[in-house]
Amino acid sequence: MDKARVISLFIGVVRAGSFSQAAVAEGLSAQSVSKAIRQLEEHLGLRLFHRTTRSLSLTDEGQRLYELAHPGLRLLDEALEQVRGSRDEVEGLIRVAAPTSLGIHLLAPILRGFQERYPGAHFDLVLADQFTDLVAARIDVGFRAGNPPERNLVARKLADIVLKICAAPDYLERHGAPRDADELLRHRCTGYRQANTGRLMPWELKGDGGTVYLDVPCVASFNTTESEVAAVRNGLGIGQLAHYMVDEDLAAGRLVHLLPRLDTRNAAIYMYYAQRTRIASRVRLFIDYAFEAARRQLGGA
The missing domain is CATH 3.40.190.10 (Periplasmic binding protein-like II)
Incomplete structure (x- = not known):
């Protein structure tokens, strides 16, 4: 027995004053409502209504149950309305x-x-x-x-994520700038180690026939992109970095964009x-x- 549902039907019958009107309000048959009330009475072991062919009234026990249950059902209704209303609140x-x-x-x-x-x-x-x-x-x-x-x-x-090859001005003053992908292999580069797998990711470079994957000589690898950007910004080496992390540095001159023809957009x-x-x-x-x-x-x- 669904106690909450049956109690709700019981209160509905009391409010309506009849099984038939309560049934209409709930979209049920009068027989269904009557059966639910009988189940509640059997569960409690007492009668809740005095029934005749012309009238319906509460027993003393029914009156007590109504007085106890009605405030609780009202609080439940208010709680449901508040939760339903919260869907429309930007809070x-x-x-x-x-x-x-x-x-x-x-x-x-x-x-x-x-x-x-x-x-x-x-x-x-x-x-x-x-x-x-x-x-x-x-x-x-x-x-x-x-x-x-x-x-x-x-x-x-x-x-799209644009991967840009970048270096700090300080690094370029000390080591010079690579002129192509082959010269990158002779430079000090940084790498990113994927957080989920721990695998060192190859650089992705734009080639004539599509994307070329290059295992660069990493002087340091990092498991967060933030730490790699900070290292490149401080002149540790050349890094291939996401545009959204370095565009402000490039605009401010803290980093220099190298070999833009090799930029890729694969993610x-x-x-x-x-x-x-x-x-x-x-x-x-x-x-x-x-x-x-x-x-x-x-x-x-």
């Missing part, structure tokens, strides 16, 4: 997952802009270079650099979220806002 927590590099370079201004528009929204930002399982981590929206996430997720492409930045038809309004608004803001911020990529 509450939004949990977002992203790699550290995207959290710093892309999401920080997006979160600020969204909160300026909707001050009632709050964020829990989880930064990890490994792919984040939305369901297991209770994440509303994820961001990812690389290939689109698999599984049953909605993935929206924000921009992208994605926003992803679970396939749900009922998404809280604050999350849906953030998804739409972040998509447009990120595309503007990464424009031209």
